[in-house]
Amino acid sequence: MKIVSTITEYKNARRQIGGSLGFVPTMGYLHEGHLSLVRRARSENDFTAASIFVNPSQFGPKEDFATYPRDPDKDLRLLEDEGTDLVFMPAPAEIYPEGYSTWVNVEKITERLEGAVRPGHFRGVATVVCKLFNIAEPTRAYFGQKDAQQVVVVSKMVADLNMNVEIVIVPTVRESDGLAMSSRNVYLDPQERQSALVLWKSLQRAKELWLGGERRADAIRSAMTAMIESEPSAGIEYISIARPDNLEEIEEIRSPVLVSLAVRFGKTRLIDNMMLEA
């Protein structure tokens, strides 16, 4: 496994690669969710590259950029064990040199949900992903369904800007009790960790209701809200039942919908989602 920290080194390594390249952009602190992306990338491409970069521009000024968990040594061991060929680990100044001033903005779909609560977040995501694609020059890039809106935003950017990469979406990986894997789960104390199960439970409840014939988004949202509010430490930020392509809220479920939610447990903010489709 080759590990590089500059764009020049990456480009030199990239030139050695003949055939298809699968690329997994990450912010590090890897868990089984990331590793499932690497495995999928390996199975579909001749070579596999990953990046580890905690992207400052996607964190708000009051968010957890400084304290975001980092463990590069462990990350590299895990990537090596999965057979990754090439890892790009740039310093922030390699990605945002002095005087940096170009931003990619996907409008409308970034104003909802996560984008509404985290202004500027998706501008940072779109910009860094655009840059990483231009640097990495992948055939395919792999993203987890866990960050559902990110998947929609990145797919929209790639389509709108005619980028030459195929986006592959990989199902959310969960702990055995249902909690979606996330690097931020490490912030949870044991009590919060237990409470956080309500995310998955409420999504399961939504599915049950839908399978039972409920088509009113309000009714499903109310049932989820009641369930989550029964957890004293849980604070709901949003519960959304929306069209998967443009994230517009719907009232009557007639076609596939994305149910997504963000809930705070103490200082930790978690998200999860589920598609309801035939």
Next chain:
Amino acid sequence: MKIVSTITEYKNARRQIGGSLGFVPTMGYLHEGHLSLVRRARSENDFTAASIFVNPSQFGPKEDFATYPRDPDKDLRLLEDEGTDLVFMPAPAEIYPEGYSTWVNVEKITERLEGAVRPGHFRGVATVVCKLFNIAEPTRAYFGQKDAQQVVVVSKMVADLNMNVEIVIVPTVRESDGLAMSSRNVYLDPQERQSALVLWKSLQRAKELWLGGERRADAIRSAMTAMIESEPSAGIEYISIARPDNLEEIEEIRSPVLVSLAVRFGKTRLIDNMMLEA
């Protein structure tokens, strides 16, 4: 010469090209300035492609998108005569399909000069150039120095977004009397055409003063202003003496500077520029 109007057709044609590709993005109504770009592209690459697309997103609501001069048949004859291999002529809906919502914004340098007078102009330019590069996949792309700020903005976008293309800047081509070639020159009536010579004359005057040792930007700007104001039909929008890299106005000329100006003649707005360098 192959002429295509859809991205799919272009990509099919692009796949046939082995070796380097020089790309000349244009808005059509070609003149010797464009053709000098094509000749330069041909001389430096194995294959040459051009695009003809009057980009709606770089025109303000009160600007001349609808009346911008168009003559695709003549354009294609000229491109064929220059040995162009491939021409991409998309309809607006091919570039901006329904629901299009992603924009590339180069901040700061786009707020000055043309950007100050034409809000949103460079957002449209950066976005369409980003898209055209991703579609065309050129080795090198050719731009005229005539649109000096456009050159700075495109170069900055390519550097910031790590795009895999080399930007080549080609000197302004002028009529025998000095007027910079522009598709918009066709708007000028004979009287305005004569008055418009003051653009080039004032730049020549700036160079004379500078060669004579004048280093105060104000003094040079005043001399240019007086000369242009002596033309009754000329209305100055700006006269700038700025650093070529970030377009910041300077007071004392110590290193190379870009002298640029925008002047109205009746309803027609013309720009021109000159570098002052050792």
